[in-house]
Amino acid sequence: MYKCWHHLGVNNLVVGNVLLNKIFTNYNVIARYMKGEDYLDDAKCKECKYSIVCGGGCPDLRLNNPSSKKNETYCSIFKNNMHSFLDIKYSKL
Incomplete structure (x- = not known):
């Protein structure tokens, strides 16, 4: 899973994987978008x-x-x- 369409295919921006039952794995990216410009x-x-x-x-x-x-x-x-x-x-x- 990716947080943004622009991130598709960028491995270091993956936030999770539903197939592996790992919903949130990249907390740095998630936090960045939750705390970013509102x-x-x-x-x-x-x-x-x-x-x-x-x-x-x-x-x-x-x-x-x-x-x-x-x-x-x-x-x-x-x-x-x-x-x-x-x-x-x-x-x-």
Whole structure:
């Protein structure tokens, strides 16, 4: 198991293995993401009506690209495409 999609295939970022019944094995990685930058500390995320859907975007980008970089965005694709996603979902119903 990995904590983030960006970590797939990176052996030192494995956090567990359900096949071997070892749910959490890499406590350093787990702790890093639990104590990392919280999107609720971000003023833009607090005001955003989509934050409940995206959870502040990619946690890996948030941790490895600090919010001090003003031109960085962590928003998920939902923010600017929510109406399109809802239209597609509705049309399938």
